[in-house]
Amino acid sequence: MGYRRDPFMPNEWYHCYNRGVDKRTVFESAYDYERFLEALYLCNDIKPKRSHVWHRNAHQEIMESARHSRLVSIAAYCLMPTHFHLLVREASQGGISTFMHKLGTAYTMYFNTKSERVGNLFVKPFRSKRISSDGHFLHLPNYIHLNPAELFEPEWKRGVISSIASLEISLKEYRYSSLSEYRGIKRIEGVILDAEAVDVFRSTDFSLRSAINDAAEYYRDLVW
Numbered sequence: 001m002g003y004r005r006d007p008f009m010p011n012e013w014y015h016c017y018n019r020g021v022d023k024r025t026v027f028e029s030a031y032d033y034e035r036f037l038e039a040l041y042l043c044n045d046i047k048p049k050r051s052h053v054w055h056r057n058a059h060q061e062i063m064e065s066a067r068h069s070r071l072v073s074i075a076a077y078c079l080m081p082t083h084f085h086l087l088v089r090e091a092s093q094g095g096i097s098t099f100m101h102k103l104g105t106a107y108t109m110y111f112n113t114k115s116e117r118v119g120n121l122f123v124k125p126f127r128s129k130r131i132s133s134d135g136h137f138l139h140l141p142n143y144i145h146l147n148p149a150e151l152f153e154p155e156w157k158r159g160v161i162s163s164i165a166s167l168e169i170s171l172k173e174y175r176y177s178s179l180s181e182y183r184g185i186k187r188i189e190g191v192i193l194d195a196e197a198v199d200v201f202r203s204t205d206f207s208l209r210s211a212i213n214d215a216a217e218y219y220r221d222l223v224w
Contacts, residue, residue, distance in 0.1 A: 019083035
């Protein structure tokens, strides 16, 4: 997923995101999503990724495997069929670039092997936005967790929503984001997140009605 020239600032949160080349689907099955979640956990380690852990263990065993020091703190995530979003902060020097490179390489190797393809899977370099606005800071997890809205209400960013109540239920039931942890639901995937960071951001409750307009505006300005 490529390294970038400008270093990331210490103690700053970044919205990092990327999509498949040619806007292709990168998660084709439940197992693909699960594999990427495992990569979010295993690749967040200052030690080299351990391929043998993937080949020998089931999902729960992988998520319970020991790690060394983390490269980044992950406060929120969301996986979509063609792209993903992360809210991260460096936990070690150069951590974000190293983590994103490991993550992209690990998942691409898996995807290319199972699909019998070669070449890049994700656009290079990955995109990032420093969260410097106080107005966006505590709300960024909400914006990230709103991404699956396009699967259920494709026109939501234009303010066209057929049922906001149904949309809220669908978002809360979406398996491939960290919204469950923000709602206090314990899952094995909770180990991906920095619990202390989640506590900070969770001080702002998820309110779909109040977040949706701000989130739509935020994504209109996002550079892909």
